[in-house]
Amino acid sequence: MSPVATTPTVKPPIESLKKPRSKWRTALETTAFLAVSVALLEWFLPIAGVGQEEFLQPDRKLGCRHIPGKYVVWRMEGFSRGHLNSTGLRDIEHNIGKTPGTIRVALLGDSSTEGLQVPLDDTYARLVEKQLNNSGTQKYEVINFACSSYSTGQQHEQFLNEVATYKPDITVLLYNRGDAVENIRKPGKLNVEPRPYFYVDAQGTLQPDSSVLSYNQAKLSPNPVFDFLRAHSSIYGVLSSTHLALCTNEPLYGKLKNAFDWLSNLGNTNKNVTNVLYPEQDAFRVTRSLLVDLNNSCKANNSKFVLLVFPNTLGDLDLAYQAKQLLNLSKEENFPSFDLTQSFYDTGNPGALFLEYHFSSAGHKVVADQLTKLLSSLSF
Amino acid sequence: MLFNSFTYLVFLPIVVALYWVLPPVFRRTLLLIASYLFYMNWKPAYGLLILALTVVNYFLGLAIHKFVNKRKPILTAGLIFNLGCLCFYKYANFLLDSAWQSATWLHTSLHLPMNLPATSPALDIILPLGISFFTFEFIHYIVDVYRGSKPVTNFRNFALFAAFFPSQIAGPIKRFQDFVEQMLTEPVFKPAYFQSGMFLIFLGLFKKIVLGDNLGRVVNAGFAHPETLGTLDAWIAVAGFTFQIFFDFSGYTDIGRGSALLFGYKVPENFNWPFLAANLTDFWRRWHISLSTWLRDYLFIPLGGSRVSPLRQQINVMITMVLGGLWHGAAWHYVIWGAFHGSGLVLSKEWHNLVSRLPWLARFRPHAIWHYSGIAFTWFFLFMAGVIFRADNVPHALNMCKHMFALAPSYAVTHQFLMSTLPITISLYLVFLLLCAWRDSVARKGEHANASVKKFMTATSNWWQGSLPAQIAVYAGMAIIILGFAPRQVAPFIYFQF
Numbered sequence: 001m002s003p004v005a006t007t008p009t010v011k012p013p014i015e016s017l018k019k020p021r022s023k024w025r026t027a028l029e030t031t032a033f034l035a036v037s038v039a040l041l042e043w044f045l046p047i048a049g050v051g052q053e054e055f056l057q058p059d060r061k062l063g064c065r066h067i068p069g070k071y072v073v074w075r076m077e078g079f080s081r082g083h084l085n086s087t088g089l090r091d092i093e094h095n096i097g098k099t100p101g102t103i104r105v106a107l108l109g110d111s112s113t114e115g116l117q118v119p120l121d122d123t124y125a126r127l128v129e130k131q132l133n134n135s136g137t138q139k140y141e142v143i144n145f146a147c148s149s150y151s152t153g154q155q156h157e158q159f160l161n162e163v164a165t166y167k168p169d170i171t172v173l174l175y176n177r178g179d180a181v182e183n184i185r186k187p188g189k190l191n192v193e194p195r196p197y198f199y200v201d202a203q204g205t206l207q208p209d210s211s212v213l214s215y216n217q218a219k220l221s222p223n224p225v226f227d228f229l230r231a232h233s234s235i236y237g238v239l240s241s242t243h244l245a246l247c248t249n250e251p252l253y254g255k256l257k258n259a260f261d262w263l264s265n266l267g268n269t270n271k272n273v274t275n276v277l278y279p280e281q282d283a284f285r286v287t288r289s290l291l292v293d294l295n296n297s298c299k300a301n302n303s304k305f306v307l308l309v310f311p312n313t314l315g316d317l318d319l320a321y322q323a324k325q326l327l328n329l330s331k332e333e334n335f336p337s338f339d340l341t342q343s344f345y346d347t348g349n350p351g352a353l354f355l356e357y358h359f360s361s362a363g364h365k366v367v368a369d370q371l372t373k374l375l376s377s378l379s380f
Numbered sequence: 381m382l383f384n385s386f387t388y389l390v391f392l393p394i395v396v397a398l399y400w401v402l403p404p405v406f407r408r409t410l411l412l413i414a415s416y417l418f419y420m421n422w423k424p425a426y427g428l429l430i431l432a433l434t435v436v437n438y439f440l441g442l443a444i445h446k447f448v449n450k451r452k453p454i455l456t457a458g459l460i461f462n463l464g465c466l467c468f469y470k471y472a473n474f475l476l477d478s479a480w481q482s483a484t485w486l487h488t489s490l491h492l493p494m495n496l497p498a499t500s501p502a503l504d505i506i507l508p509l510g511i512s513f514f515t516f517e518f519i520h521y522i523v524d525v526y527r528g529s530k531p532v533t534n535f536r537n538f539a540l541f542a543a544f545f546p547s548q549i550a551g552p553i554k555r556f557q558d559f560v561e562q563m564l565t566e567p568v569f570k571p572a573y574f575q576s577g578m579f580l581i582f583l584g585l586f587k588k589i590v591l592g593d594n595l596g597r598v599v600n601a602g603f604a605h606p607e608t609l610g611t612l613d614a615w616i617a618v619a620g621f622t623f624q625i626f627f628d629f630s631g632y633t634d635i636g637r638g639s640a641l642l643f644g645y646k647v648p649e650n651f652n653w654p655f656l657a658a659n660l661t662d663f664w665r666r667w668h669i670s671l672s673t674w675l676r677d678y679l680f681i682p683l684g685g686s687r688v689s690p691l692r693q694q695i696n697v698m699i700t701m702v703l704g705g706l707w708h709g710a711a712w713h714y715v716i717w718g719a720f721h722g723s724g725l726v727l728s729k730e731w732h733n734l735v736s737r738l739p740w741l742a743r744f745r746p747h748a749i750w751h752y753s754g755i756a757f758t759w760f761f762l763f764m765a766g767v768i769f770r771a772d773n774v775p776h777a778l779n780m781c782k783h784m785f786a787l788a789p790s791y792a793v794t795h796q797f798l799m800s801t802l803p804i805t806i807s808l809y810l811v812f813l814l815l816c817a818w819r820d821s822v823a824r825k826g827e828h829a830n831a832s833v834k835k836f837m838t839a840t841s842n843w844w845q846g847s848l849p850a851q852i853a854v855y856a857g858m859a860i861i862i863l864g865f866a867p868r869q870v871a872p873f874i875y876f877q878f
Contacts, residue, residue, distance in 0.1 A: 026849060033853030041860055048804045050864040076868055079799040238864035245868050250386040 051234030063195035078117030106168035113146030127368035151182030441531035474710030577641030584634030592627035610790030658754030
């Protein structure tokens with residue numbers, strides 16, 4: 001169906017075309033029309049639930065964090081709509097001060113725990129709280145601190161800087177596939193994700209490597225214009241997610257972006273980022289050290305550390321090996337842990353518990369059931 | 381290179397700018413080079429294939445024209461050559477596989493002694509993009525020269541007709557008389573063409589990316605697991621596919637026609653409100669017009685057309701539609717789809733004849749309810765045909781049909797559809813269609829139209845054509861809307877596989 005005129009006929013010249021137009025008038029008119037266009041789009045796009053997927057802002061310590069109070073409509077995988085809370089958690093509002101007699105549970109993790117792919121009430125964080133409170137007289141409060149793309153290292157830093165102030169009685173971390181490699185950085189790479197990295201020195205001590213964060217300080221510093229656009233503009237959201245999609249899907253765009261990055265980094269004299277001053281690291285060894293350190297930090301803050309391992313339903317050999325090692329580590333370090341793999345298989349259709357990469361509502365329910373059992377069994 | 385890719389977004393403005401900046405004498409050469417670059421961007425070696433086909437058909441056209449006494453054998457050789465190429469690339473593996481399956485069946489059922497390979501033999505062939513389209517253009521060319529049209533003597537013009545990138549991969553199937561005529565004069569920049577072209581490109585991108593690709597996600601979810609579908613789920617998936625293929629293909633056509641207009645060329649329309657067709661014959665006059673008219677002119681009419689007995693006519697319709705189905709793809713479900721449409725056309729004709737013979741029934745014809753029932757029945761037929769077209773095989777199609785007619789509660793696909801942006805974007809598109817219908821109805825009324833409405837429309841149209849700032853703002857807004865509503869993954873055009 002082509003509702004456009006089938007044969008565009010050449011019309012006689014229009015009077016307005018014949019008159020020479022002032023360039024200034026054309027520029028002014030264009031600006032005015034663009035302003036109207038922008039205003040209409042900024043009004044229409046949020047109603048349509050488009051351009052609301054920009055929910056992270058740069059952070060100098062963690063690399064990125066949620067934008068407090070941001071209204072997010074998620075369509076990339078699954079669907080959800082709602083506000084992040086006033087402190088930037090994908091959760092309901094929580095006070096920093098704890099209600100007496102309530103056991104507070106802090107959840108750490110990445111996008112799987114954050115659960116933007118399902119409605120807030122379907123996330124395992126909300127389900128666990130509901131189930132625990134329905135199961136007995138003990139009151140529980142579950143706070144979801146998880147944030148997309150966070151590595152174990154970021155979760156470690158997040159605990160020290162933010163979570164500890166909430167004084168959780170229990171801290172649960174869901175370890176996901178890919179977390180380990182995100183904790184270390186490879187030498188010579190400029191365009192690595194800005195986040196805190198770690199290494200284990202010759203004495204076996206865990207050491208932070210903040211060179212990438214330092215290198216990107218300018219990018220990670222607050223910028224009033226971009227911060228405002230990120231938080232409030234749907235058009236910015238559209239352009240940002242388009243940029244991300246093009247970087248992933250369009251080789252030509254990727255090449256142009258790399259060339260642009262290279263040109264814009266020509267003046268950057270900070271060469272630390274390309275010269276890693278320690279030997280190449282075993283990602284999983286660093287991750288083990290991070291978990292041991294996190295367990296110790298939890299103990300120091302009177303919080304019990306619990307480790308969950310992401311269900312390995314795809315037969316990922318790396319994750320299987322890591323799960324085994326992590327369960328051994330939990331025995332050595334005396335903290336509870338649970339591998340979700342068998343629970344997912346027990347449902348008979350593990351594929352239905354995922355959307356594409358993340359848990360479906362049914363998947364969140366299975367995680368919630370297992371975590372509820374695990375937390376109920378902990379003694380205080 | 382896909383029309384909806386970033387590469388095309390870079391390629392098209394560069395070529396358009398160079399085309400109008402260069403002196404007129406170089407413009408067609410530039411367009412020819414650009415067309416080959418466009419094609420070879422996918423697989424460089426196949427540039428040689430299209431070049432070889434062009435050279436052979438160019439000389440065949442000249443030979444048919446020159447050697448009048450031998451034109452029939454030359455035409456036959458040309459047809460064998462073109463159809464041979466098409467069959468080799470498109471149907472060789474299909475024929476081998478069908479032969480192997482038949483032989484295996486004979487071997488196992490009738491215990492005939494045969495030395496058969498364990499698996500279906502297959503040749504290592506990659507189907508050249510657009511071969512079904514440009515082969516049909518070549519056949520049209522040599523047949524029309526045989527029928528008396530003057531051949532194209534300028535090789536560059538003929539090569540450009542064959543390789544013209546806006547219509548190279550998935551049509552519309554051009555007629556050389558119309559296209560070459562546009563090359564008789566030097567290209568002149570026409571603002572009206574440029575404006576229509578820009579509008580068509582944006583409209584096509586909206587149809588393809590915002591409507592077609594988003595519908596595709598819902599359709600894929602439905603067809604992936606038919607056993608889990610409720611009744612409404614199944615209907616949404618099936619109806620969704622019929623509209624997906626329309627938005628995908630007509631979107632492609634709009635972008636192609638729009639791109640051609642940027643260079644000052646017109647290529648034929650392919651769609652004319654097909655979902656308003658009140659019967660199947662009318663539908664095929666409105667859907668993929670360039671293919672249906674090709675099939676009419678170069679297959680149905682040579683077979684005897686409507687000048688033969690009613691039975692022979694019906695056989696001709698069936699042959700045309702089955703081959704039309706096979707043209708879409710080398711698989712049995714396309715053949716069945718073609719046969720289904722052929723049967724539909726035959727029954728539609730018979731129904732029309734029956735109604736004409738029964739006066740008590742014929743008197744209902746002028747009523748609106750008759751017309752709208754016809755549209756509804758045509759939609760129903762198209763949905764059923766869509767199941768055959770989209771399904772992986774016949775059992776898959778039957779499974780989908782089973783869930784369409786078994787009453788069961790729906791959830792997943794219906795939920796996915798309602799939670800997507802489709803209800804909003806389809807509403808936007810319907811508003812646009814209503815505006816177009818209103819504009820067309822005013823134009824149809826001509827002198828009888830309301831004077832103030834006509835004045836308003838003329839003033840709006842003149843203002844729009846003269847206001848570059850408004851156009852910049854509207855196109856920028858449309859670009860944001862298309863990007864915003866686009867799914868994360870770019871999907872290729874469905875008709876590229878044909």
